[in-house]
Amino acid sequence: MRFSTKAIHVGQDPEPETGSVTVPVFLASTYRQSEPGKEGKYVYSRTANPTRTALEECLASLEEGKYGLAFSSGMAATTTVLMLLRKGDHVIAGDDIYGGTYRLFEKVLRNYGLQFTYVDPQDPSNVEKAVRKNTRLVWIETPTNPLMRIIDIKRISKISRKAHALLVVDNTFMSPYLQNPLSHGADIVVHSTTKYLGGHSDLIGGAAITNDTKIHEPLSFLQNAVGAVPGPLDCYLVLRGVKTLAVRMERHCQNAKAIGEYLLKQSKVERVLFPGLPDHPQRDIVRRQMRGSGGMLSFQLSGGFNSCKKFLKQLRVFTVAESLGGVESLIEHPASMTHASIPRERRVELGVSDNLVRASVGIEDVEDLVSDLERGFRQL
Ligand code: P1T
Numbered sequence: 001m002r003f004s005t006k007a008i009h010v011g012q013d014p015e016p017e018t019g020s021v022t023v024p025v026f027l028a029s030t031y032r033q034s035e036p037g038k039e040g041k042y043v044y045s046r047t048a049n050p051t052r053t054a055l056e057e058c059l060a061s062l063e064e065g066k067y068g069l070a071f072s073s074g075m076a077a078t079t080t081v082l083m084l085l086r087k088g089d090h091v092i093a094g095d096d097i098y099g100g101t102y103r104l105f106e107k108v109l110r111n112y113g114l115q116f117t118y119v120d121p122q123d124p125s126n127v128e129k130a131v132r133k134n135t136r137l138v139w140i141e142t143p144t145n146p147l148m149r150i151i152d153i154k155r156i157s158k159i160s161r162k163a164h165a166l167l168v169v170d171n172t173f174m175s176p177y178l179q180n181p182l183s184h185g186a187d188i189v190v191h192s193t194t195k196y197l198g199g200h201s202d203l204i205g206g207a208a209i210t211n212d213t214k215i216h217e218p219l220s221f222l223q224n225a226v227g228a229v230p231g232p233l234d235c236y237l238v239l240r241g242v243k244t245l246a247v248r249m250e251r252h253c254q255n256a257k258a259i260g261e262y263l264l265k266q267s268k269v270e271r272v273l274f275p276g277l278p279d280h281p282q283r284d285i286v287r288r289q290m291r292g293s294g295g296m297l298s299f300q301l302s303g304g305f306n307s308c309k310k311f312l313k314q315l316r317v318f319t320v321a322e323s324l325g326g327v328e329s330l331i332e333h334p335a336s337m338t339h340a341s342i343p344r345e346r347r348v349e350l351g352v353s354d355n356l357v358r359a360s361v362g363i364e365d366v367e368d369l370v371s372d373l374e375r376g377f378r379q380l
Contacts, residue, residue: 001063001248002291003176003177003290004060004245004246004247005125006058006061007058007062007242007243007245007246010057010058010062010241011023011054011056011057011058011061012054012058012239014306017036017052022240022241023050023051023054023236024050024051025051025163025232025233025235026045026049026050026051026232026242027232027233028049028205028229029043029044029045030044030045031043031044031361032041032124033078033355034216041062041197043231045232045286045333046224046227046229046298047224049229049232049235049248051232051235051236051239052070052229052232052235053162054235054239054262055068055070055190055207055236055238055239055242056068056069056070056207056234056284058237058239058242059176059193059197059207059209059242060189060209062176062177062242063171063180063181063189064176064180064182064183064211065189065210065211066210066213066216067210067212067213067216068207068208068209069207069208069209069213069216069219069223070205070206070207070229070230070235071077071205071206071207071208071230072091072204072205072206072228072229072230072231072234073192073194073204073205073228074098074100074170074172074190074191074192074193074194074195074204074206074208075100075101075104075206076206076228077190077192077206077208077228078101078104078107078190078206079104079108079109079228080105080208080219080222080226080228081188081190081208081219081227082105082109082114082137083222083305084137084166084188084218084222085114085136085137086113086216087113087114088113088114088115088134089116089134089135089136089137090114090115090116090117090132090134090136091104091105091114091115091116091135091136091137091138091139091196091298092116092117092118092119092127092130092131092135092137092138092139092165093117093118093119093138093140093149094118094119094120094139094140094141094142094144094151094335095118095119095120095121095123095146095350096144096145096146096147096149096350096351097139097140097141097144098141098145098172098338098339099172099334099338099339099340099342100142100293100338100341101170101289101339103135103341103342106121107341108364114186116379117130118341119141120149120152120229120333121156122149122150122282124152124155124156124159125207127156127159127160128159131159131163131165132228132312135163135165136164136165136166137165137166137168138156138159138160138165138166138167138168139168139307140153140156140167140168140170141169141170141172141173141288141339142169142173142174142179142181142337143145143173143174143275143294143296145172145173145244145296145338145358146273146298146334146338146339146352146356146358147273147295147298147331147350147351147352148214148275148296148297148298149193149241149282149283150275150280150282150285150289150290151165151287152285153169153181153184153185153186153320154184154288156185157185157186158185158186160187161185165185165189166188166215167185167186167187168186168187168188168189168190168357169181169186169188169189169190170189170190170191170192171190171191171242172190172191172192172195172196172325173190173195173294173296173324174199174290175191175195175196175245175249175289175294176189176197176245176327177196177245177246177249177292178207178249178253178276178290178291178293178294178311179289179290179291182210182211184289187210187212188196188208188209188210188215188219189208189209189210189276190207191206191207191208191209192205193205193206193207193238194206194207194323194325195323195324195325195326196245196248196249196295196324196325197238197242197245197325198237198238198239198241198326199241199242199243199244199245199248199321199324199325199326199327200241200326200327201325201326201327201328201330202237202243203234203237203238204234205230205234205235205353206230206367207239208375209268217246220313222272223363224234236269247290248262248327248363249314250292251363252294252295252363253276253292253293253295254294255295255361255362255363255365255366255369256274256276256293256294256296256297256359256361257293257371258369258370259297259359259361259366259369259373260272260274260276260277260297260365261277261374262370262373263297263299264277268301268302268303268307268377268380269300269301269302270299270300270301270355271299271300272297272298272299273298273299273300274293274297274298275293275294275325276292276293276294283373284326294335294360295325295360295361295362296357296358296359296360297359298334298356298357298358298359298363299356299357299359300353300355300356300357301357301380302355303355303357304354305335305336305354306353306355307355307380308333308354308355308357309333310374310376310379310380311335311357311376311377311379311380312357313379314375314376314378314379315331315373315375316371316372316375317329317364317369317371317372317378318330318331318359318369318372318373319331320332320333320335322337322338322358324358324364325359326360327362327363328363328364329359329360329361329362329364329369330360330362330364331357331358331359331360331370332347332357332358333353333356333357333358334352334356334358334360335347335352335353335356338358339352344369354365374380
């Protein structure tokens with residue numbers, strides 16, 4: 001089966017009793033046992049729920065994985081994956097990652113005895129040099145949030161394999177339609193399903209997918225033991241979103257490309273960060289590991305934070321908000337919003353400058369998006 005057929009059918013056979021063509025939302029928290037201790041497939045909904053099972057099977061198949069687990073948020077998925085580690089273990093993480101992931105690592109998990117080193121994985125030798133005896137996990141995003149840097153998953157996977165460390169790729173920015181990290185050597189793929197998978201900015205959710213039984217078993221144990229699971233209605237909403245993922249992603253890619261090209265021509269734009277530009281320095285990796293350049297782009301405006309504020313204030317179609325991946329276009333200022341939890345010096349060092357704007361290009365008519373941006377530029 002190909003992508004959209006899987007998105008619409010895997011885990012979603014018509015319900016046997018009624019023939020319902022959509023997966024029912026099983027609200028039950030618990031299930032009858034025919035005799036005490038004689039458990040069926042479902043016992044208690046934290047452990048397993050039929051609506052969640054449908055979603056987990058579908059997401060696994062879209063990521064070319066065997067096992068999928070759904071969580072109550074992207075951060076819940078990340079936290080649960082990190083709980084595979086023990087006190088004293090070392091993690092190498094990409095230096096440009098979602099601010100909330102950095103905050104979890106630094107402000108929470110460090111207190112539980114995990115060690116973190118941040119490197120720029122655009123040059124894989126930086127990861128190699130950071131390996132210690134106790135390195136157990138490598139964490140990357142690609143493209144990175146918000147600088148849109150591309151990391152070579154295959155090369156990083158060779159390094160992590162040699163170090164006996166798990167490679168986790170947060171695939172939120174691409175969605176499984178555009179990139180399948182497991183096929184390039186990742187051990188676990190993580191998603192914030194809040195974004196493209198849900199696709200309509202109406203839920204918070206997460207997922208982790210793997211091909212390896214030895215990873216799935218302890219992770220599945222942790223999903224139940226920790227308990228950061230999504231409710232059945234949210235699972236249903238992700239499943240509904242996933243059915244149209246392919247058509248949405250095509251339009252996101254098309255619109256973002258047009259906006260990227262438009263931004264390049266603006267005199268007030270100092271730099272456009274977008275993997276879809278023909279002269280992108282990492283276009284060989286883009287071609288090899290991605291099936292499209294996605295709907296996310298960032299750009300730097302001349303005139304600093306003030307200029308960004310003036311620009312954003314004029315917009316009527318783009319909404320100034322955190323998050324991404326919904327049908328509607330969103331725009332934000334990472335330094336004061338999504339990445340505010342990263343200390344300023346560190347942010348500036350990385351390139352998350354005060355004049356950086358990040359856009360999640362939606363699937364509206366692109367002419368209206370361009371006119372909206374024009375309204376913003378007229379004010380500068
Ligand atoms: O918000 P939540 O579903 O918990 O997902 C966290 C998360 C994980 N990974 C990536 C790459 C993300 O971008 C996010 C959330 N990001 C935003 C809210 C944002 O605006 O970047």
